[in-house]
Amino acid sequence: MTAPLLSVQSASKRFVGLLAVDSVSFDVSAGEMVSIIGPNGAGKTTLFNLLTGQLQPSGGTVRLRGQVVNRLGPHRRARLGMGRTFQIAKPLTRLTVLENVLVGAFMKHRGLRAAEGKAVEVLAEVGLLDRARHSAGELTLSERRRLEVARALALDPEIILLDEVMAGLNPSEVDAAIELYRRLNAQGLTFLVIEHNLKVVRAFAERVIVLDHGVLIAEGSAETILATPAVIEAYIGRQRA
Amino acid sequence: MPSGARVAGGFLGGMLLVLLPMLLALGDPYWLDIVTFAYLMAGLAGAWNIIGGFGGQFSLGHGVFFGIGAYLTAILYTEAGWSPWITLAPAMLLAVLVALLISWPTFRLRGPFFAIATMAFNQVAFVLVNYLDWPTNGPRGILIPFRAGLANMIFVQRWRYAVLMFGFLALVTGIAVLLRRSRLGYALLALREDEDAARAAGINVLAAKLEGMAISAALTAVGGALFAMYLRYVDPPTVFTLSEVGVRFALLSLIGGIGTVAGPILGAALVVPVENWLRSTLTGLWPGADLVVLGAAMVLAALFLKHGIVGAAADLMGRRTRR
Numbered sequence: 001m002t003a004p005l006l007s008v009q010s011a012s013k014r015f016v017g018l019l020a021v022d023s024v025s026f027d028v029s030a031g032e033m034v035s036i037i038g039p040n041g042a043g044k045t046t047l048f049n050l051l052t053g054q055l056q057p058s059g060g061t062v063r064l065r066g067q068v069v070n071r072l073g074p075h076r077r078a079r080l081g082m083g084r085t086f087q088i089a090k091p092l093t094r095l096t097v098l099e100n101v102l103v104g105a106f107m108k109h110r111g112l113r114a115a116e117g118k119a120v121e122v123l124a125e126v127g128l129l130d131r132a133r134h135s136a137g138e139l140t141l142s143e144r145r146r147l148e149v150a151r152a153l154a155l156d157p158e159i160i161l162l163d164e165v166m167a168g169l170n171p172s173e174v175d176a177a178i179e180l181y182r183r184l185n186a187q188g189l190t191f192l193v194i195e196h197n198l199k200v201v202r203a204f205a206e207r208v209i210v211l212d213h214g215v216l217i218a219e220g221s222a223e224t225i226l227a228t229p230a231v232i233e234a235y236i237g238r239q240r241a
Numbered sequence: 242m243p244s245g246a247r248v249a250g251g252f253l254g255g256m257l258l259v260l261l262p263m264l265l266a267l268g269d270p271y272w273l274d275i276v277t278f279a280y281l282m283a284g285l286a287g288a289w290n291i292i293g294g295f296g297g298q299f300s301l302g303h304g305v306f307f308g309i310g311a312y313l314t315a316i317l318y319t320e321a322g323w324s325p326w327i328t329l330a331p332a333m334l335l336a337v338l339v340a341l342l343i344s345w346p347t348f349r350l351r352g353p354f355f356a357i358a359t360m361a362f363n364q365v366a367f368v369l370v371n372y373l374d375w376p377t378n379g380p381r382g383i384l385i386p387f388r389a390g391l392a393n394m395i396f397v398q399r400w401r402y403a404v405l406m407f408g409f410l411a412l413v414t415g416i417a418v419l420l421r422r423s424r425l426g427y428a429l430l431a432l433r434e435d436e437d438a439a440r441a442a443g444i445n446v447l448a449a450k451l452e453g454m455a456i457s458a459a460l461t462a463v464g465g466a467l468f469a470m471y472l473r474y475v476d477p478p479t480v481f482t483l484s485e486v487g488v489r490f491a492l493l494s495l496i497g498g499i500g501t502v503a504g505p506i507l508g509a510a511l512v513v514p515v516e517n518w519l520r521s522t523l524t525g526l527w528p529g530a531d532l533v534v535l536g537a538a539m540v541l542a543a544l545f546l547k548h549g550i551v552g553a554a555a556d557l558m559g560r561r562t563r564r
Contacts, residue, residue, distance in 0.1 A: 052441070054437065054440075073440065073445070074437075074440040074441060075439075075440045075441075075442075075443050075444055075445045075446070076445075078440065078441055078442060078443040079443045083441070084441050085441075086437065086438070086441070090435045090437060090438035090441075091438075092430070092431050092434035092435060092438060092439075093434060094430075094434060094500075095430055095431070095434065098242065099427065099430070102242075102427055103427045103428065103430070103431040103439070103442045103444065104442035104443060106424040106427055106428070107442070107443035107444075110424070112242070112245075112422050112423070115424075116242055151438070151441070151442050152441070152442075154442070155442070155443050
């Protein structure tokens with residue numbers, strides 16, 4: 001039996017006086033699309049930061065392809081195949097779009113020409129090739145989000161963690177983004193996604209994990225989860241309030 | 242991305258252009274001296290720019306590496322009879338070592354805190370060198386006797402110094418051009434923009450900063466060594482006065498265009514002659530007036546030339562404007 005691509009066991013993060021993530025365990029298999037949902041302050045981004053190495057867990061283990069990565073910094077995990085985007089997009093504003101992606105491409109391709117080739121290929125994939133020579137600071141929000149994905153793709157990741165990449169997008173941009181992620185998924189890329197937009201969750205996540213107050217309260221297929229009363233109460237109920 | 246051939250062509254063309262003032266000044270010792278010093282300062286600003294501009298780590302402590310180059314060369318030459326060409330190697334090595342020691346703790350600091358911490362190291366070096374009788378000869382400094390010869394890096398004809406400094410500038414600029422297109426160069430640019438994003442792109446931020454700092458410090462030490470042999474005298478205030486040395490490198494880059502290859506050269510080309518002119522015309526009228534004017538000019542540059550000469554030129558040509 002092969003190990004899951006990403007395996008989280010009793011991951012916890014305690015900030016002074018606050019248990020932001022409380023013993024969360026779940027697995028993600030290669031090729032899956034998994035959503036993490038939960039109300040604001042549920043610990044979703046903190047959990048993400050534990051997975052990507054931005055934060056050190058207070059307890060528990062994170063495994064990537066069976067290898068414990070707890071003590072590896074974010075750059076090491078990125079090179080091992082774990083890409084990520086940020087909730088607030090972080091374009092390298094004074095570099096061009098191409099250079100933004102080149103930065104990541106250099107990790108797997110030594111020469112400038114090879115890295116450039118990779119960067120161009122990735123930009124074409126996300127539909128930003130025509131913006132390649134523009135400075136990243138000029139991009140629209142939806143383009144910035146795609147740039148973040150492109151920067152992650154440049155490292156040939158096996159899994160990408162998306163942190164609320166749909167927020168602030170208009171419906172047609174959301175549709176285009178869903179299409180992009182589905183296409184990448186069809187090529188074998190695994191996704192773990194924090195998403196608020198339940199329509200989006202329904203549209204592309206096969207499996208949903210629900211966090212509330214740092215605790216994993218439910219896990220299952222999108223249809224089942226979104227029909228569970230506890231989830232509706234914890235999540236949607238409070239969203240309306 | 243411009244091709245390698247185009248970049249090489251641009252570099253050679255630029256260097257020819259930089260060579261021009263020297264050719265024009267060959268018959269005029271006063272101007273030749275200014276050109277020589279401008280080359281040296283441009284090279285030093287270019288060395289600073291590698292970590293300060295590309296990497297965005299605003300070091301005000303580069304006087305330490307400059308001082309290491311100057312003092313180590315002066316000491317090894319006068320005491321042990323080493324050729325200054327040979328002393329460049331230990332000077333670079335020691336500068337790299339000290340740079341790593343200084344950087345390891347200070348790279349955890351960001352923005353102004355990093356600048357202030359590195360500035361403190363400059364002042365510590367000043368006090369230390371001033372205090373120690375051995376090997377730095379304390380406040381009396383070290384006088385390097387005049388023994389002309391290529392091996393001694395001491396020349397009768399002043400133009401040879403200009404060629405020497407030009408060589409240094411060309412070396413620094415060549416390294417900057419290569420670096421700007423390399424993996425390390427892009428890592429420095431990325432971490433300057435956003436350290437978290439750089440990490441997510443697989444960059445080891447601390448390692449990249451240390452590598453950039455090491456290259457920058459080594460080149461700065463070479464500049465210090467050349468300076469010592471050019472002046473044939475080193476003492477603590479000449480080497481460690483912040484406004485003359487440590488801060489100067491940053492300033493020239495800022496005025497020319499920080500983080501660009503041409504910026505430090507343009508900054509030195511503008512500031513060094515203007516400084517000389519102000520000093521010679523205003524000091525007689527009212528001592529210190531040249532510094533007042535220079536200071537005011539720098540404030541204006543900081544206010545209105547935010548991206549330096551390079552940025553202003555790009556604005557004029559409309560490259561920075563949206564389509």
